[in-house]
Amino acid sequence: xxxxxxxxxxxxxxxxxxxxxxxxxxxxxxxxxxxxxxxxxxxxxxxxxxxxxxxxxxxxxxxxxxxxxxxxxxxxxxxxxxxxxxxxxxxxxxxxxxxxxxxxxxxxxxxxxxxxxxxxxxxxxxxxxxxxxxxxxxxxxxxxxxxxxxxxxxxxxxxxxxxxxxxxxxxxxxxxxxxxxxxxxxxxxxxxxxxxxxxxxxxxxxxxxxxxxxxxxxxxxxxxxxxxxxxxxxxxxxxxxxxxxxxxxxxxxxxxxxxxxxxxxxxxxxxxxxxxxxxxxxxxxxxxxxxxxxxxxxxxxxxxxxxxxxxxxxxxxxxxxxxxxxxxxxxxxxxxxxxxxxxxxxxxxxxxxxxxxxxxxxxxxx
Amino acid sequence: xxxxxxxxxxxxxxxxxxxxxxxxxxxxxxxxxxxxxxxxxxxxxxxxxxxxxxxxxxxxxxxxxxxxxxxxxxxxxxxxxxxxxxxxxxxxxxxxxxxxxxxxxxxxxxxxxxxxxxxxxxxxxxxxxxxxxxxxxxxxxxxxxxxxxxxxxxxxxxxxxxxxxxxxxxxxxxxxxxxxxxxxxxxxxxxxxxxxxxxxxxxxxxxxxxxxxxxxxxxxxxxxxxxxxxx
Numbered sequence: 001x002x003x004x005x006x007x008x009x010x011x012x013x014x015x016x017x018x019x020x021x022x023x024x025x026x027x028x029x030x031x032x033x034x035x036x037x038x039x040x041x042x043x044x045x046x047x048x049x050x051x052x053x054x055x056x057x058x059x060x061x062x063x064x065x066x067x068x069x070x071x072x073x074x075x076x077x078x079x080x081x082x083x084x085x086x087x088x089x090x091x092x093x094x095x096x097x098x099x100x101x102x103x104x105x106x107x108x109x110x111x112x113x114x115x116x117x118x119x120x121x122x123x124x125x126x127x128x129x130x131x132x133x134x135x136x137x138x139x140x141x142x143x144x145x146x147x148x149x150x151x152x153x154x155x156x157x158x159x160x161x162x163x164x165x166x167x168x169x170x171x172x173x174x175x176x177x178x179x180x181x182x183x184x185x186x187x188x189x190x191x192x193x194x195x196x197x198x199x200x201x202x203x204x205x206x207x208x209x210x211x212x213x214x215x216x217x218x219x220x221x222x223x224x225x226x227x228x229x230x231x232x233x234x235x236x237x238x239x240x241x242x243x244x245x246x247x248x249x250x251x252x253x254x255x256x257x258x259x260x261x262x263x264x265x266x267x268x269x270x271x272x273x274x275x276x277x278x279x280x281x282x283x284x285x286x287x288x289x290x291x292x293x294x295x296x297x298x299x300x301x302x303x304x305x306x307x308x309x310x311x312x313x314x315x316x317x318x319x320x321x322x323x324x325x326x327x328x329x330x331x332x333x334x335x336x337x338x339x340x341x342x343x344x345x346x347x348x349x350x351x352x353x354x355x356x357x358x359x360x361x362x363x364x365x366x
Numbered sequence: 367x368x369x370x371x372x373x374x375x376x377x378x379x380x381x382x383x384x385x386x387x388x389x390x391x392x393x394x395x396x397x398x399x400x401x402x403x404x405x406x407x408x409x410x411x412x413x414x415x416x417x418x419x420x421x422x423x424x425x426x427x428x429x430x431x432x433x434x435x436x437x438x439x440x441x442x443x444x445x446x447x448x449x450x451x452x453x454x455x456x457x458x459x460x461x462x463x464x465x466x467x468x469x470x471x472x473x474x475x476x477x478x479x480x481x482x483x484x485x486x487x488x489x490x491x492x493x494x495x496x497x498x499x500x501x502x503x504x505x506x507x508x509x510x511x512x513x514x515x516x517x518x519x520x521x522x523x524x525x526x527x528x529x530x531x532x533x534x535x536x537x538x539x540x541x542x543x544x545x546x547x548x549x550x551x552x553x554x555x556x557x558x559x560x561x562x563x564x565x566x567x568x569x570x571x572x573x574x575x576x577x578x579x580x581x582x583x584x585x586x587x588x589x590x591x592x593x594x595x596x597x
Contacts, residue, residue, distance in 0.1 A: 102497030
């Protein structure tokens with residue numbers, strides 16, 4: 001468990017954040033410039049906040065009341081930077097071994113061969129970073145951080161510099177990391193799909209302040225918390241793969257509700273987490289007939305939050321879980337939506353993006 | 367080859383190589399330190415240090431030589447203390463090396479400083495997060511990445527040391543076998559009738575050494591740059 005409490009003033013910007021990051025992936029979620037990177041740089045020791053305390057259990061990294069402020073190289077962190085920051089003059093193998101060399105000899109350390117397999121780096125070991133693709137560089141950067149025997153992993157938008165194909169290549173590795181490495185991972189992101197795929201805990205940051213923290217399903221399902229804006233809103237649903245149909249659809253089941261998605265690669269029985277984007281959800285008072293959409297989830301409206309524009313965000317509790325729907329205020333009025341009203345949330349199968357489907361975190365699945 | 371050069375000329379060539387080699391090797395650690403300090407640290411008096419380092423580049427060499435004589439002469443403030451330890455610079459080959467080192471120092475520092483400034487501090491931060499102390503960051507990241515500039519600066523300094531004349535002759539005079547380096551020897555040969563042949567041979571040696579140094583530095587820098595560049 002990592003506990004962070006920091007206050008820092010810049011010219012024209014104040015940071016005041018307190019949160020806890022348990023084992024698993026804790027995503028600092030917010031817009032660019034909200035102070036996310038400042039927070040993890042403070043955890044890394046690359047920035048000294050005016051006031052604060054940062055500790056992982058009894059391992060105190062910073063405490064301004066006692067004057068303790070460990071230098072970066074004594075903090076035992078593995079930092080995955082947005083731009084990789086591999087050492088260009090060293091081979092991939094030497095980059096990977098760099099941190100292990102400085103780690104205390106008694107520190108529990110990852111096996112190089114295991115990490116190389118986990119990240120698929122076997123063929124790259126003798127190359128230099130200059131000869132790697134962007135995705136390969138990021139995988140090496142992840143491996144380098146893991147192999148430094150860290151007590152804590154920090155990741156600052158490690159996928160932001162990559163295109164969609166490279167992101168899709170790395171996300172499964174990060175999911176495996178979340179489920180196989182038993183230390184806190186603090187992950188900065190402004191992309192809702194990354195949060196949906198990776199987060200066990202979400203810390204929503206707005207203008208240097210924590211506006212919500214908790215399990216990913218809870219924070220992303222709250223219509224009043226929109227750290228990335230209403231366009232990025234979308235709730236998480238956990239569902240199990242039932243079977244793959246011949247017509248190219250996969251059938252899933254979420255607490256008794258059948259969901260159909262375009263063919264997934266996951267085996268039947270796998271527990272998955274889906275992000276249902278709020279703008280992809282249609283609402284209907286009665287059970288719709290003669291509709292092409294395959295996924296219909298009956299539920300009860302819990303909350304309606306009017307946006308600044310013509311839109312409103314509706315939170316519906318269904319048997320499958322919390323769903324957010326983004327509709328116009330006019331529709332909400334015409335339908336007579338209000339807390340307690342029964343509705344059907346409708347989602348087109350093809351609108352669930354593959355990037356929004358990932359393995360459910362083990363802790364969430366169990 | 368000894369046949370081609372007379373004994374006096376040969377002596378000047380060997381002495382020049384020795385003086386320049388020592389001048390370069392001894393000033394290299396200081397050069398790296400000063401370059402690093404100027405590139406990465408901010409401290410009071412930084413501009414004064416920068417000015418002092420560059421002074422020999424702008425001052426007339428004779429003035430630098432005379433200042434060295436005042437400071438390091440046997441009765442000079444530093445020379446007197448060093449003399450008690452048995453270290454004498456005035457009118458010795460070691461003095462020639464000192465003069466050459468000081469005259470070449472600005473060129474060395476300039477090249478190394480530029481290459482250190484080109485090393486991305488973000489890489490040094492990354493090394494620190496991986497557990498490397500500042501000293502290890504310097505040895506494992508900054509130094510190897512700045513190597514092309516360090517090599518270029520070293521070779522440039524060596525070539526400058528080979529050609530140093532004004533400060534050397536003022537500080538340690540022109541003593542055959544002790545302080546008569548190639549430039550001093552050429553000057554001496556040109557002062558006596560019939561010395562033009564010997565002077566011309568030394569000129570050829572000087573041009574040859576300078577060219578070799580440039581080609582070598584270019585080759586080595588390219589090799590290191592390719593290594594650092596990762597291709």
